[in-house]
Amino acid sequence: MTDTAGSTTEQRAVATDDQLEQEGDIAADFLEGLLDIADIDGDLALDVRTGRAYVSVEQDGDSDGSLALLSDPDTVQALQELTRIAVQNKTGRFSRLILDVGGSRLTRQQQLEALVERAIARLDDGASQASLPAMSSYERKLVHDIAAERGLVSESYGEGHDRHTVIRRA
Known part of the structure; x- marks a missing residue:
């Protein structure tokens, strides 16, 4: 499984x-x-x-x-x-x-927060969803947490190095 x-x-x-x-x-x-x-x-x-x-x-x-x-x-x-x-x-x-x-993890978390904010701007501009670049499982987990904090839904798609997160409104 x-x-x-x-x-x-x-x-x-x-x-x-x-x-x-x-x-x-x-x-x-x-x-x-x-x-x-x-x-x-x-x-x-x-x-x-x-x-x-x-x-x-x-x-x-x-x-x-x-x-x-x-x-x-x-x-x-x-x-x-x-x-x-x-x-x-x-x-x-x-x-x-x-x-x-x-301190690279804090720096990366800040970068991911900015990435989610840009995705939110795309959603605000009328997009139904926003795809983020491929990233590690740990980074995707951080993105899921950030998205949830902002009241958004996020899911991961793809396999291996191509696995990425898609964000949309709830």
Whole structure:
């Protein structure tokens, strides 16, 4: 069975907080190794919320700003996928870990909010629906949440890298 994010039910089994903390620790070790190789300074923060492990790489106080090199949304997405694979290889379980680098997730949420606002403007101009570009399952979830907050209906369509969200009035 496939859910709205395109994952199988088996992959979506709820992990315990202990398992999520273990994922965070494995991810932190993996990311520390990558940062060392790239000679980039950063502090790691781990958290567990809403059934996911969250790992943040933040600028450390003595840093030269090189962490900004990794905060591009496409780079963060690629690093997140690599980190998830590293975690999965160690645990044998699918990981839904979320990675944030230098506040990139907040920046991306703000970009998605602006994207939804532009979609609302199209609806206000008479469009029956507004399609957004393809994005990751996490980004689509954020869009669904933003749309719901604004009283709109949103659905995801397509498969794989072409999966995108369509917004319409309720």
